[in-house]
Amino acid sequence: MNISCRGENLILSKERAIYWETQQMLILSDLHIGKSAHFRKHGIQVPATVGLTDLQRLNHLMAAFLPKTLLVTGDMFHHNINSDANAFMEWRRAYPDLKVVLVKGNHDSLKNEDYQALGITVHQHQFLQYPFRFIHDKPLVFDEYYNISGHIHPGVLLYGKARQRLKFPCFYFGIHCAVLPAFSVFTGLKLLTAAEGDRFYAITPDKVMEV
Template identity: 60%
Template structure:
């Protein structure tokens, strides 16, 4: 699904990404690589294929859109260095010409040297590219920039007949801020309190739909 946001064409992809056509930029949030290994280290049984599945999906998106830039609006990595970071390093070598920019989130704890070794550029707080400000969490003060964020893993509940309901990840666009869905499947969903004029785009297995 393609929408117009502040005069810019944005493609909302069912694989939980935005493609900003005029900038050749693929935008995702909350990849949380290393989360599964972090849980296994704590004795919690989590499939070892979570990171590989997410990276395969990301590779398909890169092949689909051929972006020049991959922008991650926070929580690319879930914790400090572990085996899944090495899995990413191998994956990264397949896209040597892709520029990767990370706006650090609360879980991004690797050292600057580690990011450098992975060919990842770091923005400690935000990235401004008019008309958008890319930042991990919603700012409290607003200006002429429209904010595109992540962090809270938005979801929406769809109700059907006979009390049927299903909870789906979604893209959220409010008056001052958009929130991306968590890219990783290994995350929960948070309900957003809607205000008048807000737009929700639910992600189904087949497509993105306005609700």
């Protein structure tokens, strides 16, 4: 789905990412690379294929949009370097010319040399690319920049014809701030309540749709 935000055309992908055409930038949040391996280490059985599935989806986005920059608005990594993170290292080698920018989230605790080895440019609190401010958590500043964040894993509740209720991840666009869905499939959802002027774009298995 194509939408206009602050005069810029943004493509909302059902793979839980945004492509900003004029900047050739792929934008996503909350990959949580290493989360499944972290859980397995602590005795919680999570399939090893979870992280690989996310990287395969990222490959599809790379092929579809051919971005020059990958921007992650926080929680790129879930904990420390582990087997899942090593898989990302292999993925990174396949795209040596891709610029990767990370706005650090609360789970991004790798050492500086780890980010450098992966060719990731790190911003501690925000990344400004007019007309947008990219941050991880809810914004504290409201100015000429429109805030785009992640962190809360937004979702919406849709009702079917048989009164069934289904939860879907979504893109949220408010007056001053947008919230990206969590890119990783291994995350929960926080249902958001609409206020006047809010726009919600549900991500179904087939498409992105405004609700």
